[in-house]
Amino acid sequence: MKITFKGAAKTVTGSKHIVQLWDNQRIMLDCGMYQGRGKETHALNSEAIIDPNTISAILLSHAHIDHSGLIPKFVKDGFEGPIFCTEATYALCQIMLRDSAYIQEADVKYSNKRNKRGEKEAYLPLYTHDDAIKALEQFVIVKENEWTSIIAGIRAKFIPNGHILGSAAIYLDIDEISEKHTLLYTGDIGRYNATLMKDPERPPQADYIICESTYGDRLHDHTIDAEQELLNTVLHTLKDKKGKLIIPAFSLGRTQEIVFALNKLDVHGLLPDVRIYVDSPLAIDATDIMRKYSNLLSREVKRFTKGSRNDPFGFKKLFYVKEQKYSKRINDINEPCIIISASGMADAGRVKHHIFHAIEKAKNTILFVGYAEPNSLAGRLQNKDEKVTIYGEEKNVKAEIRYIKSLSAHADYKEMIRYLSSNNSGAVKRIFLVHGEDEVAQNFQLHLTENGYHNVIIPDKNWTFTT
Numbered sequence: 050m051k052i053t054f055k056g057a058a059k060t061v062t063g064s065k066h067i068v069q070l071w072d073n074q075r076i077m078l079d080c081g082m083y084q085g086r087g088k089e090t091h092a093l094n095s096e097a098i099i100d101p102n103t104i105s106a107i108l109l110s111h112a113h114i115d116h117s118g119l120i121p122k123f124v125k126d127g128f129e130g131p132i133f134c135t136e137a138t139y140a141l142c143q144i145m146l147r148d149s150a151y152i153q154e155a156d157v158k159y160s161n162k163r164n165k166r167g168e169k170e171a172y173l174p175l176y177t178h179d180d181a182i183k184a185l186e187q188f189v190i191v192k193e194n195e196w197t198s199i200i201a202g203i204r205a206k207f208i209p210n211g212h213i214l215g216s217a218a219i220y221l222d223i224d225e226i227s228e229k230h231t232l233l234y235t236g237d238i239g240r241y242n243a244t245l246m247k248d249p250e251r252p253p254q255a256d257y258i259i260c261e262s263t264y265g266d267r268l269h270d271h272t273i274d275a276e277q278e279l280l281n282t283v284l285h286t287l288k289d290k291k292g293k294l295i296i297p298a299f300s301l302g303r304t305q306e307i308v309f310a311l312n313k314l315d316v317h318g319l320l321p322d323v324r325i326y327v328d329s330p331l332a333i334d335a336t337d338i339m340r341k342y343s344n345l346l347s348r349e350v351k352r353f354t355k356g357s358r359n360d361p362f363g364f365k366k367l368f369y370v371k372e373q374k375y376s377k378r379i380n381d382i383n384e385p386c387i388i389i390s391a392s393g394m395a396d397a398g399r400v401k402h403h404i405f406h407a408i409e410k411a412k413n414t415i416l417f418v419g420y421a422e423p424n425s426l427a428g429r430l431q432n433k434d435e436k437v438t439i440y441g442e443e444k445n446v447k448a449e450i451r452y453i454k455s456l457s458a459h460a461d462y463k464e465m466i467r468y469l470s471s472n473n474s475g476a477v478k479r480i481f482l483v484h485g486e487d488e489v490a491q492n493f494q495l496h497l498t499e500n501g502y503h504n505v506i507i508p509d510k511n512w513t514f515t516t
């Protein structure tokens with residue numbers, strides 16, 4: 050067996066790993082897009098990954114674009130095989146991949162308009178809406194925790210891992226006639242006692258583990274502290290400063306988590322009397338899917354919906370904004386309000402407009418609640434850059450920048466070690482750390498070694514491991 054790391058190697062986005070058998074059959078684990086890496090991003094995503102005709106199947110861990118976003122391009126380039134994932138992941142991909150195509154077509158239009166004098170070659174979108182629709186036809190739904198035959202010699206189990214709706218670790222049973230292996234791909238590992246998602250399920254013993262390492266150097270605070278911090282920021286911005294609170298958040302997962310947290314605060318009468326806008330059509334669609342699959346959500350959500358409110362994602366002060374004309378109107382509002390909008394890295398989407406309008410006023414606060422690539426607008430603001438360029442205009446950063454780290458959908462290093470603890474460390478032959486910045490992965494490597502896991506490798510992009 051060979052494993053080649055084609056993305057998310059010493060970085061967080063662009064997850065894609067290829068498993069090859071002795072007879073040259075290959076499958077791909079995730080087919081994710083690079084995000085938030087500035088000018089590099091488009092070039093990285095345009096690179097050919099591998100000849101699509103040499104891949105028999107894709108196994109998809111979850112719907113986030115950094116894991117699923119290049120599937121339509123791969124299909125456009127000639128991939129004709131099945132794409133296996135859980136039912137909720139498929140439902141979410143229906144909206145995520147269409148939206149991703151839409152963003153690319155819009156971005157390309159914008160860039161080409163700016164280059165219209167022909168100084169530069171015209172950009173082409175990585176894929177179109179039609180490519181996304183075509184790719185969705187190749188999806189095959191699997192049942193969680195049941196064996197699915199993938200190709201001759203490989204069967205897989207999708208084991209829920211608590212990261213987002215539908216997300217799963219992928220456990221492979223590989224039979225190469227002369228050798229047998231088990232391989233666990235953790236996907237993105239969720240948190241224990243999270244507010245929205247159930248705990249990650251214990252993965253079975255594996256010979257090889259491809260493990261994420263996003264927060265391999267960090268310990269999160271308790272979620273309850275995060276909710277207190279959210280409330281403090283709300284009160285400080287809206288009551289003390291009379292400003293706007295802008296929360297850049299991923300449409301899928303983080304937005305619903307923030308909405309649920311605000312809903313709980315409101316039940317307890319703790320929120321000031323202001324309007325809260327969720328300004329993201331994608332978040333609205335994702336919220337509907339979360340409502341549809343609410344049986345997959347945490348006990349806390351179930352308890353909440355049995356109480357005074359039956360919708361975890363809806364209450365009187367909350368307004369979902371679908372149309373663009375209303376989104377623009379929010380920019381003109383002078384009263385204190387909360388705006389939750391995508392994308393989380395603030396490099397694209399409506400939140401970029403909101404930041405553009407709010408950033409030069411000290412009364413406003415921009416609150417980050419998730420991971421950001423260091424080169425993205427969110428990354429630069431978190432890095433306390435005093436000036437940032439948005440839409441080609443230099444802006445002085447006067448707004449207050451805050452960050453709640455513990456609202457993450459990713460496990461911290463102790464939680465990841467807890468997750469891996471179902472595996473006897475002595476029986477694991479190799480752990481490959483992906484989906485983490487190099488330094489962070491190195492920290493996690495140390496933590497793993499301290500906990501008895503040896504042979505922990507941080508692969509370079511395109512590096513191949515052979516059994």
Ligand SMILES: [Zn+2]
Pocket residue numbers: 111113116212237
């Ligand atoms: Zn993810």
